Amino acid sequence: MTNLDALKQDKIVILQNLQKAAACNDQEGFVQAFNDLAGNIEQSVLADAKELIGETDRAVLAQRGIRMLTSDERNYYQKVAVAMRDKEPRQAIANLDVVMPETIVNAVFEELQANHPLLSKIDFVAATALTKWLTNTNGLQMAIWGELTDEITKELSSGFKETDMTQNKLSAYLPISLAMLDLGPEFLDRYIRAVMMEAFAFGLENGIINGTGKNQPIGMIKQVGENVTVTGGVYPDKEPIKLTRMDNVQLGALTAILATNEKGMDRMVSGLIMIVNPGDYYAKVLPATQFLTNAGVYANTLPYAIEIIPSPLMKKGKAVYGMASRYFMGLGLSEQGKLEYSDEVRFLQDQRVYKIKGYGNGFPKDNNSFLCLDISELQPAVYRVENITPEAVAENAELSDLRIGSLSLTPAFAAETTTYTATTSNATNVISAVPAKASAEVIIKVGEDEIANNTAATWSDGANTVTITVKDGEATKTYTVTVTKNA
Structure with a gap:
């Protein structure tokens, strides 16, 4: 095994330690793992540099992964190296009259998407130099024939959301030794981009999946919407839906939920992903999606295109299923990528530590x-x-979530509570009932009239009785909501 191969194997272990420390909130372990990661990247760059120092053929350098620098990039790294060698690096960096060229920032974002499946699938935007971003949350907009009333105008415009891109901060630490500075701009560029990519990727992926919404993105596992109760800036978790088979019945029922937005508007389903823990991927998901044919080869049993993405940041026993493009993530660098001297985190004594801040939202x-x-x-x-004889699976006729437009249910929804009240002045509201088990059937009635799940109910003045019946095998449970429409 070559030195570079050994470094690659070591890097896998280091990333696992980094993820474990983050999951356990082990600050000391996280710092040690991150320092090991930076050291691993440094050794990889040094190993290449020993073979390529003095090489002037650009084609050879490019073949070995050495990025050719523009004149602006070369000037930037030369001035950074001088400042980092200074006896007072904090002051020298603060007085530096150059900022990281946008081409370097773009290269980092391109590598993030190329090397991390989740980031390549979502609506990921490099929001350099932007502070606001406008997103279409409906996923479907149409022109309207005839007179455009105020109500229709309100409905169309409500599908757009302005996002403050400076709301959340993501910092990447850069431990840089003097040996790295001696290699020259091309190798310093390679090291800095690699450390930034790994640091940002870890923080981004954790935020995209698990983010609480408080000083970080809102994760895919969180409830969002007008009637969600946010406590101290933290969004509540979604209740998990039990999935026992990866077949067209259960996956079809789940995908039907995705095919309608929370306003009851139908939409096309595309770009389906399922994020699972790597352990679950091999122990549960692969056996559930493959079978051995008579020819002695394994065949995929997924009923339609779903990309399974293993992520160590997904908890074991849980998964996220949805449309990748329906997650927005924007990230840019503060002050166009200005480095700062840092003494917040103590690394090895022969290293000086810097940091670069990313700002974004998701x-x-x-x-x-x-x-x-x-x-x-x-x-x-x-x-x-x-x-x-299929393995017995417990029946479950409960709901994991119940929403009637943006109305507030009294009491707040809980799976074990079956009776609620709500008031509205609207003529209609969309009823959305999510079963706790994917195979369960949901029947919704307003009075005696049955309506489809995720469609609008029409209210009469006064009290309206809504019944939601959930059936799973022999198990049945009925939820009742009295919706009072005020004239």
Whole structure:
């Protein structure tokens, strides 16, 4: 095994330690793991540099992954190196009259998307130099024939959301040794971009999946929408839906939820992803999506195109299922990428530590864009011409979520509570009922009239009785909501 191969293997272990420390909120362990990561990247760059120092053929350098610098980039790194060698690096960096060229920032973002499947699938925007971003949260807009009333105008405009791109801060630390400064601009560029990419990727992926919304993005596992109760800036978790088979029945029921936004508007479903823990990917998801054919090869049983993305930042036994493009994430660098001297984190004594701040924001575009799943009882796919007894799965006729437009339910929704009240002055509201188990059937009635899930109910003046009946095998449960329409 070559030195570079060994470094690659070490890097896998280091990233695992980094993720474990973050999950356990182990600050000391995280600092040590991040220092190991920076050291691993440094050793990789030094190993290449030993072979390529003095090489002038640009084609050879490019083939070895050495990025050719523009004159602005070369000037930037030369001035940075001089400042970092100064006896007073804090003051020298603060007085530096150059900022990181936008081409370097763009290269980091391109590598983020190329090397991380989740970031390549979502609506990821390099928001350099922008402070506001406008997103379409409806996913579907149409022109209207005839007179455009105030009500229709309000409905169309409500699908756009302005996002403050400076709301959340993401810092990447750069431990830089004098040995790295001696290699020259091309190798310093390679090292800085690699450390920035790994640091930002870890923070971004954790925020996209698990972010609380408080000083970080709103994660895919969180509830969003007008009637969500946000406590201290933290968004509540979605209740997981139990998925026991990756077949067209259960996946079809889940995908039907994604096909309607929280306002009851139908939309096309595309770019489906499922994010799972790597351990669950091999132990549960692969057996549930493949079977051995008579020819002795494995065949995929997924009913339609779904990209399975393993992520160590997804908790075991849980998964996220949804449309990747329905998650927005924007990221830019503060002051166009100005480095700062840092003594916040202590690394090795022979290193000086700097940091660069990223600013951004991220969120699901509506509450029906992503579903949280419980895959703890996911069963293997079976293809045999014989009678089999499927493994018993507990029946569950409860809801995991119930919404009537943006109305507030009294009391607040809980799966075990079956009776609610709400008031409205609207003529209609969309009723959305999410079963706790993907195979369960949901029947919604307003009075005696049955309506489809995720469609609008029409209210009469006074009290309207809504019944939501959930059936799973022999189990049945009925929820009742009395909606009072005020004239």
